[in-house]
Every structure is written in C-alpha cells, then in structure tokens.
Amino acid sequence: MNSLLAPVEAADDKLHEECGVFAVCAKKDSAPSVDPVHVVLGGLTALQHRGQESSGIILGGFEDPARIEVAKSAGLVASLIDSGDVLRLDREGATVALGHVRYSTTGGSGVENAQPLVAHTKKGAVALAHNGNLVNSQLLRELLEEGGSVFRTQSDSEVMLNLIARSLAKKSALEAVRDAVRTVQGSYALAVLADGKLIAARDKNGIRPLCVGELGEYWVVSSETCALDAIGAKFLRDVEPGEIIVADGEGIAGSNQEEKTETRTCSFEYIYFARPDSVIDGIGVYGARVRSGHQLFKEAPVKADLVTGVPDSGIPAAAGFSEASGIPYGMSLVKNRYVGRSFIAPNQDDRERRVALKHNALKEAVKGMRIVLIDDSIxxxxxxxxxxxxxxxxxATEVHIRIAAxxxxxPCYFGxxxxxxxxxxxxxxDIEELARRVGADSLAFLSVEGLVQALSGTMGFCTGCFTGVYPMGAPKPGRED
Incomplete structure (x- = not known):
C-alpha cells in the first residue's frame, strides 16, 4: 500500500503509518453478550492514530459461507459509527468481525479503497485487512491479471486477497493463506476471514506489529496492545515473525512458516507511529522513548534552562533528556488539535502557512530562556x-534542537x-547546514547505535530509513531518488 509517489502530509511534516488492523472471533457456543461490531469499533477507535482517511468493518462466519456484511466510510471511525451502514449491519449469527483504519498511499483516499477488502469464491466469501507494503505487488498483479483476475482497487492488499482466493479453490483456508504469504515479499500484518475462521499472519521479519488477546467470549487480533486495553481485553502474546494464527470456535493456535525468519521490527513504530501506551514485542513504547532521551543527552549534551518536547511524540524523549541532564522540563508549545491531518499543501509557502496553525509558543514560559527542543524526527x-x-x-534566547532518532x-518501502x-x-x-536552515543554535540527532540501545531489545530492528540497509531487497523507485 505504500508508494514513493505518495505525498507526505504537510501539516506536521511527519512520516505516516498507513493503517491499523483489528479483528475478533467468537468462541464456540459462547453466546457473546457484547456486540462484535461494538468491540471492533472500540478497537479501531484506539488505533485511529494509524490511519484517518477511511475505516471499515466486515462481519462473517455465518452459517451461509457466502454471506458477508460490510460497512465502510471515508474519514474517522466516528464517521463510520455515525453512518447508516453500521446501523444496518445484521449481526445475527456472525462469529468473525474484521476492522481496519487506513492512511492512504497507493490507491488514493476514497472509500472505494477502504478496507477490509472482500472476494467471493465458490467456497464462500473471503475478507482481508492488511497493514504493510508488498514490494513485489506489481509483478504479482500483472501475473494475476494475465490469469484472468480482475482488480477493483490499486491497493497491493488486493493482490494478497486474490492470491488467497485462488488457492482457496483447492485448499483449506490456512493452506491458502500460507501459499499467499510464501508468494509475496515485503511487510504485512494480516487479519483474514476465510471458511468461517479468523486467520492472522505477520511477515517473516515482523516489520509491522500484530498481537493476540482475549475478551471473554472472543479471541482478538490487533495491530497494537493499546486497542486491547481500550476494550478491556487480556493481552496473550505477540504474533511471532513468520507466524500464522488460526482462531475459530474451537480455540486459537499458531504455526510457523517453513522459511527462516529474522526479526526486524520497524524502529519507527517505537519512535513515532505506535501509541505510547502500547507494548510491541515485549518493549514498551513509552519507556523506549524516555530511554532515547537519556541516550540523546549522553551523546549530545548542552547547557540550557528548559527542556521541552514537540507535542505529542517528542514529549517522552524530552522527559528522558530532562531526567538525564537535570535541566527542568516544561511546556513551550501549545498544539492546536483541531487542525486536520487530511490536507496536502501544494507548495512550500502554503505548507509553512498551514504549519503555523498547528503550534503556538508559550511566551511566559520561554522568554529569556535557553531552550532544548526535542522531537522524534525531521x-x-x-x-x-x-x-x-x-x-x-x-x-527564547537560544533554541537547541535534539532529535530522538x-x-x-x-525512503521506506515497507509500509x-x-x-x-x-x-x-x-x-x-549536513547537520551544521541543517541547523542554520532551521534557525537553531545547535542541532544533534541520536545515533543508530544509541537508538538500538534505547530500544533495549535483543531482537533486530529495521533501520532502513536511517541507513539505507533494508531487511530485504527494495524495489526500484518510480523516479530517480
């Protein structure tokens, strides 16, 4: 779903995740007391930071395998909740529900590209929610089209869906998903509805996060643990890199792919994308950000009167920098939370005017002060x-920028x-010239080694956007970069 041709949101000049996945499967004979639609909508609301341009929910697992109930909406989950489609969903007999929030890259932001995506086969309906990016999707798409497949979107997620649907004609749901993930290359965290089962899978490098939980009568799959917390579910474990999870009325079980796996979780999940109250692969996001602030002070100390963070993702690292340095922490910027994330400014002047709407300085806090301003990235x-x-x-008499990454x-090719x-x-x-261009008195970044140390993990991490070294072969860009 990612593309080098996609614009970056100009309002806050950040990198952006593209989507979040949330799904539930009812246990056998459980007679759930909680509506599965309400459960999924609660999870999606907690994952709203992962995508704001469209959202969707699909119900399946009915006695009729061809039956499926769909509701999608452009915009936030609140728009989906308010839509008549959600009200019209027939919940009676549904045992599986998939949900998705999307930040569009390839395929555009229209509701026609909203997920989950659905295909109808002779064995029944198949639905898929996907977070990530397939680097060989164009080749696979061409091969599938030559074989007669018809595509309705430009999303690489539909490539995965077609692969599963084709295999399902002759194989079980688990085997069909396994065949598909063996064929694709890239990153994926998947939730699939097929044959009345909920099937979840994570790529062999574990680039995108995915976890499993339990909520009374339901098994739950989520992109982040914060969504489990939001609905009161118990966290069971992370889906391992290269693992496929199958949940049905009888229980939940996992199996690994045959090919070798090597963990390379996206480091930017910890730096910026994930909510600070999430835990990914055993590493708390908030703690990782605080430790990055500690490490940042060790690598780039500075004399100042006040440490402050760019709201919101720069605040934990600023707290860590303050703890390590002994320089007091305080607010210096107020964020306007009603400036939307959906517009793309067409030129540099317009970008800067719109950025001006996003933050304002606290004059009484910064006047006469030497400021250390912490952010997660530039x-x-x-x-x-x-x-x-x-x-x-x-x-402010001085502004020293410190970046906790x-x-x-x-570029990133994996979501x-x-x-x-x-x-x-x-x-x-270079750093000196960049400091001059942004008007800072000094500027320093956290080193790659310092970042890995701050993450405090024994596993590996993808640092391709910093080093140009990726966990797998990257596609050639659409234009010279």
Whole structure:
C-alpha cells in the first residue's frame, strides 16, 4: 500500500503509518453478550492514530459461507459509527468481525479503497485487512491479471486477497493463506476471514506489529496492545515473525512458516507511529522513548534552562533528556488539535502557512530562556523551522534542537508514507547546514547505535530509513531518488 509517489502530509511534516488492523472471533457456543461490531469499533477507535482517511468493518462466519456484511466510510471511525451502514449491519449469527483504519498511499483516499477488502469464491466469501507494503505487488498483479483476475482497487492488499482466493479453490483456508504469504515479499500484518475462521499472519521479519488477546467470549487480533486495553481485553502474546494464527470456535493456535525468519521490527513504530501506551514485542513504547532521551543527552549534551518536547511524540524523549541532564522540563508549545491531518499543501509557502496553525509558543514560559527542543524526527524541515521561529519570536534566547532518532535520509518501502529521497532534508544537508536552515543554535540527532540501545531489545530492528540497509531487497523507485 505504500508508494514513493505518495505525498507526505504537510501539516506536521511527519512520516505516516498507513493503517491499523483489528479483528475478533467468537468462541464456540459462547453466546457473546457484547456486540462484535461494538468491540471492533472500540478497537479501531484506539488505533485511529494509524490511519484517518477511511475505516471499515466486515462481519462473517455465518452459517451461509457466502454471506458477508460490510460497512465502510471515508474519514474517522466516528464517521463510520455515525453512518447508516453500521446501523444496518445484521449481526445475527456472525462469529468473525474484521476492522481496519487506513492512511492512504497507493490507491488514493476514497472509500472505494477502504478496507477490509472482500472476494467471493465458490467456497464462500473471503475478507482481508492488511497493514504493510508488498514490494513485489506489481509483478504479482500483472501475473494475476494475465490469469484472468480482475482488480477493483490499486491497493497491493488486493493482490494478497486474490492470491488467497485462488488457492482457496483447492485448499483449506490456512493452506491458502500460507501459499499467499510464501508468494509475496515485503511487510504485512494480516487479519483474514476465510471458511468461517479468523486467520492472522505477520511477515517473516515482523516489520509491522500484530498481537493476540482475549475478551471473554472472543479471541482478538490487533495491530497494537493499546486497542486491547481500550476494550478491556487480556493481552496473550505477540504474533511471532513468520507466524500464522488460526482462531475459530474451537480455540486459537499458531504455526510457523517453513522459511527462516529474522526479526526486524520497524524502529519507527517505537519512535513515532505506535501509541505510547502500547507494548510491541515485549518493549514498551513509552519507556523506549524516555530511554532515547537519556541516550540523546549522553551523546549530545548542552547547557540550557528548559527542556521541552514537540507535542505529542517528542514529549517522552524530552522527559528522558530532562531526567538525564537535570535541566527542568516544561511546556513551550501549545498544539492546536483541531487542525486536520487530511490536507496536502501544494507548495512550500502554503505548507509553512498551514504549519503555523498547528503550534503556538508559550511566551511566559520561554522568554529569556535557553531552550532544548526535542522531537522524534525531521523529514522536510518545514515544521522545525516554524517552531524555532515561534520560540525565538516569543523571547527564547537560544533554541537547541535534539532529535530522538537518527537522520531520516532514505525512503521506506515497507509500509511508511515517505517522500522522495531528494525531499528528505537530512539527505540534502549536513547537520551544521541543517541547523542554520532551521534557525537553531545547535542541532544533534541520536545515533543508530544509541537508538538500538534505547530500544533495549535483543531482537533486530529495521533501520532502513536511517541507513539505507533494508531487511530485504527494495524495489526500484518510480523516479530517480
């Protein structure tokens, strides 16, 4: 679903995740007291940070395998809840529900590309919700089209759906999903409805997060643990890299692919994407961000009067920097939370005007102060230049920028919406020149080694957007980068 041709949201000049997956399967003879639609909508609301352009929910597992109930909406989950489609869903007899929130990259943001996606086969309906990006999707799409497959969207998720549907004609649901994931290359966290079962899978490198929980009469699959907490579900475990989970009325079980797996969880999940109250592969996101602040002070100390974070994702690292340095922590910026995430500014002047709407400086907190401003990343530099200008305009005597991640100098091919490499400011300028361009008195980034140390994990991490070294072969970009 990712594409080098996709624009980056200009409002806050960040990288963006593209979607979140949430699904439930009822236990046998459980007579659930909680409506599965309400459970999934609650989980999707907790995953709203992973996608804001469309949302959807699908009900299946009825006695009639061809039957499926669908509700989708452009915009936030609240729009889906308010839609007449949700009210019209017939829940009676449904045992499986899939949900999805999407940030569009390939395929556009229209509701026609909203997930979950559905295919109808002679064995019944198949539905899929996908987070990630398939690097060989174009080749597979062409092969499938030559074989007679018809596509309704531009999403690579539909490639995966077609592969599963084709195998399902001759094989079991589990075997069909296994065949599909052996064929694709790239990142994926999947929730699939097939043959009345909920099947979940995670790519062999575990790039995108996926976990399993339990809520009374339901088995639950979610992109993040924060969604389990939101609905009161018990966390059971993470889906392992390369593992396929099958949940039905009889229970839940996992099996590994035959090919070798090597964990390379996306480091940006910890830096920015995931909610701070989530735990991914045993590592708490909030703690990782605080530790990155500790490490950042060790690598780039500075004399100052106040440590502050860019709201919201820069705040935990700023707290860690303050703890390690002994410099007091305080607010310096107020965020306008009603500036939407959906617009794309067409040019640099418009981007900067819109950035100005996002934050304002607290004059009484910063006047006469030497400020250490902590953020999670710099992509184009638009936001940071605006923030430094605001702080100095409010009376700050010095502004020292510290970034709790290494410089983003390479595109991501595995599920993050990134600009062309030529648009990444850390690819264009060295640190001294970048500091001058954003107006900072000094600028420093966390090292790759420091980031891995802050994550405190024995497993591996994908750091391709920092190093250009990826866990698997990356596709050639659509234009020279």
């Amino acid at each position: 992509v184009r530099g638009t936001t940071m230049r605006s923030l430094v200008s605001k702080l100095k305009g409010a009376g 290494p410089p983003v100098a390479f 993050i919406d990134t600009p062309y490499r030529e648009d990444l400011v850390s690819n264009k300028y």
